[in-house]
Amino acid sequence: MNLKIAVLPGDGIGPEVTEQAVKVLDAIAQNYNHKFNYSYADVGAIAIDNHNDPLPKSTLDLCKSTDAILFGAIGDPKYDNNPSAKVRPEQGLLKLRKELELFANIRPVKAYDKLLKKSPLKKSIIKGTDISIYRELTGGLYFGEKKISDDGNTASDLCTYTRLEIERIAHLAFKAARKRRHKVTLVDKANVLESSRLWRKVVTEVGKEYSDVELAFLFVDNAAMQMILNPTQFDVILTENLFGDIISDEASVIGGSIGLLASASVGKKYAMFEPIHGSYPQATGKGIANPVASILSAAMLLDHFDLKDEASMIRKAVDKSLHLQITTPDLNQKYDNVTTSKVGDFIEDFINNPEDSNLNFSNIYLGQSTII
Numbered sequence: 001m002n003l004k005i006a007v008l009p010g011d012g013i014g015p016e017v018t019e020q021a022v023k024v025l026d027a028i029a030q031n032y033n034h035k036f037n038y039s040y041a042d043v044g045a046i047a048i049d050n051h052n053d054p055l056p057k058s059t060l061d062l063c064k065s066t067d068a069i070l071f072g073a074i075g076d077p078k079y080d081n082n083p084s085a086k087v088r089p090e091q092g093l094l095k096l097r098k099e100l101e102l103f104a105n106i107r108p109v110k111a112y113d114k115l116l117k118k119s120p121l122k123k124s125i126i127k128g129t130d131i132s133i134y135r136e137l138t139g140g141l142y143f144g145e146k147k148i149s150d151d152g153n154t155a156s157d158l159c160t161y162t163r164l165e166i167e168r169i170a171h172l173a174f175k176a177a178r179k180r181r182h183k184v185t186l187v188d189k190a191n192v193l194e195s196s197r198l199w200r201k202v203v204t205e206v207g208k209e210y211s212d213v214e215l216a217f218l219f220v221d222n223a224a225m226q227m228i229l230n231p232t233q234f235d236v237i238l239t240e241n242l243f244g245d246i247i248s249d250e251a252s253v254i255g256g257s258i259g260l261l262a263s264a265s266v267g268k269k270y271a272m273f274e275p276i277h278g279s280y281p282q283a284t285g286k287g288i289a290n291p292v293a294s295i296l297s298a299a300m301l302l303d304h305f306d307l308k309d310e311a312s313m314i315r316k317a318v319d320k321s322l323h324l325q326i327t328t329p330d331l332n333q334k335y336d337n338v339t340t341s342k343v344g345d346f347i348e349d350f351i352n353n354p355e356d357s358n359l360n361f362s363n364i365y366l367g368q369s370t371i372i
């Protein structure tokens, strides 16, 4: 398969983790006879620096002309503590989601057996967790009308949802549940919010078309508690934009590191693949950023094009790296100084030699490939 991929490394650790994902995609292309062509463009703080715009038109045009987008991370501390900044890196990502109508953000959350003790939560609680969060991505408070009064003392953000916006992601969530454990949990705040009551009504109606899928409801405050009390009760979680943002960061604690969580943002026409983590500015350039979320985002990209064997090969390689504890310092490490790019090297090497039972990390560790 020939794929044109727009690579938007972004800010902070974005470039270094994305580099590993591209490395891994190249290994897949080589071993499975595909051609992946990459075009790079700026987004976020780097785009503000270089083009005075967090999403330059050239970047948007590139994204619209490619088959898929691989996104790194966005954000720079120089904007975080300046509430009056008119231009912010995050606007680049939000505009990209909106312009490309990437209305569904899919975030898988899994407890890896090997990493159970890395989570601050009890093993017995998190073991077996396997959740797919369907977060609505182009509506709600993020995109509603924003106001600030002339005296600067009153502000508001409007939360609006239409039936159509709810229906389209609900269908995706129910379809996903059919391929999983046949359960959808709608997370809302229908005891207080009118928009949530519309979600409940519409999702209940859509659910009638999927009678083989159980539909459960949870208020978001209770869902936040259930996520750390009994996460194995969840299969597919369906929720609006802001609740999904919050609940997915919370869920990442189950996996042991936010550096493991990948995501796919899909619409009718375009698809973008991005780690859920941010730009982690303190770690930039130190080689300590975990590339797995970006690498697993690349696996989701392959899934999107139905390259199932290829995607599962990446997951197998990631599993192996976790099993052998060839990881960055956010996880259990067996070896010192395993850098971002060494993790990428190992995963690349595994893809090249999956049958090599002698796969010996010490070679990579010493800077030599296991390929002879």
Ligand code: IPM
Residues within 6 Å of the ligand: 074, 075, 090, 093, 094, 245, 276
């Ligand atoms: C995410 C991020 C973004 C969001 C930020 C960077 C705008 O936190 O993808 O979860 O809030 O959606």
Ligand code: MN
Residues within 6 Å of the ligand: 245, 246, 249, 276
């Ligand atoms: Mn977030």
